[in-house]
Amino acid sequence: KNQVEQSPQSLIILEGKNCTLQCNYTVSPFSNLRWYKQDTGRGPVSLTIMTFSENTKSNGRYTATLDADTKQSSLHITASQLSDSASYICVVTPTNNDMRFGAGTRLTVKP
Amino acid sequence: GAVVSQHPSRVICKSGTSVKIECRSLDFQATTMFWYRQFPKQSLMLMATSNEGSKATYEQGVEKDKFLINHASLTLSTLTVTSAHPEDSSFYICSASLQGAEEKLFFGSGTQLSVL
Numbered sequence: 001k002n003q004v005e006q007s008p009q010s011l012i013i014l015e016g017k018n019c020t021l022q023c024n025y026t027v028s029p030f031s032n033l034r035w036y037k038q039d040t041g042r043g044p045v046s047l048t049i050m051t052f053s054e055n056t057k058s059n060g061r062y063t064a065t066l067d068a069d070t071k072q073s074s075l076h077i078t079a080s081q082l083s084d085s086a087s088y089i090c091v092v093t094p095t096n097n098d099m100r101f102g103a104g105t106r107l108t109v110k111p
Numbered sequence: 112g113a114v115v116s117q118h119p120s121r122v123i124c125k126s127g128t129s130v131k132i133e134c135r136s137l138d139f140q141a142t143t144m145f146w147y148r149q150f151p152k153q154s155l156m157l158m159a160t161s162n163e164g165s166k167a168t169y170e171q172g173v174e175k176d177k178f179l180i181n182h183a184s185l186t187l188s189t190l191t192v193t194s195a196h197p198e199d200s201s202f203y204i205c206s207a208s209l210q211g212a213e214e215k216l217f218f219g220s221g222t223q224l225s226v227l
Binding site: 034036041042043044046049099101102 | 218
């Protein structure tokens with residue numbers, strides 16, 4: 001069983017709408033949790049990074065939240081744009097630095 | 112910001128040949144680099160962790176003689192897929208770690224390998 005579970009697997013929304021992606025993890029203890037955006041055929045690009053003591057972090061229209069008690073994180077995208085169409089990957093790094101990747105959520109923004 | 116350059120972006124080769132992929136940190140020194148592979152619609156899978164000047168640490172199930180990793184300097188790591196076969200066709204990505212107050216990870220743009 002993967003230690004990092006993301007949901008939904010895929011999501012289609014209309015341009016301008018908001019959406020929230022979920023990441024549940026069992027990795028413990030962990031050093032940090034990151035969200036990446038990966039365009040098809042490209043390397044991932046970092047959106048946010050949070051340590052276990054942080055609850056929220058924003059990067060423009062992207063806001064990540066973290067609940068270390070329930071081991072859940074979410075990525076909220078506001079006022080979506082066509083260019084937001086990509087895969088969003090949650091990565092949890094335990095204290096032994098052995099990164100664990102979620103399978104990603106494939107977001108499609110339609111006009 | 113920090114940049115990691117990966118080359119080539121796409122390579123097509125015949126079965127049995129070897130392919131070398133380069134990963135360079137352009138404006139910082141990366142003591143640690145990572146290599147991943149990704150099959151279509153699947154998550155990134157860590158293949159190996161590479162530290163400058165020492166042997167790479169391979170993940171379970173990854174053949175070290177098949178995937179040769181060399182990290183000769185603080186800015187360059189290479190992955191050589193030896194005697195490539197069609198099942199090796201995949202998207203290969205590297206990343207470089209920048210140590211500081213907050214460890215940051217920067218990814219290359221990936222290499223799409225197609226073995227005929």
